[in-house]
Amino acid sequence: MQEKILILDFGSQFTQLIARRVRELNIYCEIHPFNHYPEIDSTVKGIILSGSPYSVRQEDAPRFDFEKFHTTRPILGVCYGAQYVAHFHGGEVLASSTREYGRANLDFINRANPLFKNIPENSQVWMSHGDTIASIGDNFEIIASTDSVKVAAYQVTGTQTYGIQFHPEVTHSIDGKQLLENFLVDICGCSQDWTPDSFIETTIAALKEKLGDDKVVLGLSGGVDSSVAAVLLHHAIGANLHCIFVDNGLLRKDEYEQVLDSYKHMGLNIKGIDAKARFYDALAGLSDPEKKRKAIGRVFIEVFDDAAHEVQDVKWLGQGTIYPDIIESVSVKGPSATIKSHHNVGGLPDFMKLKVVEPLNTLFKDEVRRVGKALGIDPNILGRHPFPGPGLAIRILGDVTPQKVAILQEADAIYINNLRSYGVYDKVWQAGAIFLPVQSVGVMGDERTYENVICLRAVESLDGMTADWCHLPYDLLAKISNEIINNVKGINRVVYDISSKPPATIEWE
């Protein structure tokens, strides 16, 4: 059985980052809401309590059953997690006079404590809190301090429960990774054997057992996630995997033909379905982003359902869902406020009698790429920028028409080809052109024009959850702008998006 670390989420913006750091140490972990987690069985080697936007002093602050785990497993409370344990066990948490946000140095460290093994004097840590642990219970021992935060780290004496006020998961905590490794390896006893190869081996074995001789239909999009999912399933069930690639009329220029061709070379059993008209019909007259997404999701399901009937006796629908898709749709206080409906999360409609198989639903994107590499998948497929299932429909603001799609495809192709020829495509996490339904005045060949605007978007990111806009070179932007305005009929202005996520999102709808 796969050993793991459980991360209980109290709503911190850094919870995912904790998970990433744990995974980087080749240790498997799962995030669960503080009030809704699976059984703590023998595979759970330790528990991390996340930070939170709440204060432990608030009436409605998240509470959980700490006594249940205390002394049964090593526990590391981070920020809110540390404050929580201190506050309810003989100590006191108060509002500090100033909010402490940023770098600090540990001017006292108990070097004999295993949590601080190999961590140098004065180690820089990163703080983000408005409350402070003013006093601790008798059986607590301070194991690190800064000049303004006396209880920067503590241990509950005689137990393996620790609390730290700073955030080891943030890279500004220079020795944060070492501290996490100390906790996970030395204190929890994790074996660091979770690698792409071990993932592939256990996943293929588990898929074989789960699927037996059943047939699976998988939506293949040409993207990284579904490609890796398809190859894993292909290893497990061979010819019983039936891949379907839908031309929804919302793909990039020439993508349908190129993708079909590259998959045929991989030995996958793949069928292309031209459903352009069905998607355009469903989108006609819709301009609300959520309505557009819902309509696309519905048609996808209908097309998959038809395809499944054609194959006959299909029991499963395969999907390339990855971990962030799932995390984004759960929250610590009930279902999260929906920011965008990702069409592949949330289950299938009742009429579809298929069970869902999602071999990658515990992986982050970079882990999916590593697994794909270990499976020998073409680097050109693995290196592709993420492209949303609803495709160009959510990059055309407002209503979608085949004419607008054609304009956007041309502009987008010029943009992406230039990123490639300039050698920056692989440095960018994701790029795409956006069609703005805004007309502005221009002048071309002495004639007045009154045409639409294309916005270029390019971001850097690790997993799509947060993102910064890319500082693309001016000469490259100038070349792209020129080419688009000179070659794409209907466009007379190009702008560049300089918003980061949050508060903006990567896609515009």
Ligand SMILES: Nc1ncnc2c1ncn2[C@@H]1O[C@H](COP(=O)(O)OP(=O)(O)OP(=O)(O)O)[C@@H](O)[C@H]1O
């Ligand atoms: N045109 C399509 N044809 C068939 N299935 C699709 C299509 N577009 C999306 N899907 C399905 O929806 C899932 C979610 O799409 P998503 O874009 O998140 O993942 P992806 O395309 O596999 O990877 P990437 O994030 O790199 O684009 C895919 O894994 C795939 O199963």
Ligand SMILES: O=c1[nH]c(=O)c2[nH+]cn([C@@H]3O[C@H](COP(=O)(O)O)[C@@H](O)[C@H]3O)c2[nH]1
């Ligand atoms: O499969 C998908 N179905 C969707 O409905 C969807 N919406 C956004 N995305 C992709 O998710 C990442 C984050 O996007 P946002 O910052 O726009 O939310 C980015 O990589 C987006 O391209 C989607 N992918």
Ligand SMILES: NC(=O)CC[C@H](N)C(=O)O
């Ligand atoms: N990052 C945190 O967990 C913050 C905890 C608490 N809300 C505070 O401000 O101190």
Ligand SMILES: [Mg+2]
């Ligand atoms: Mg995609």
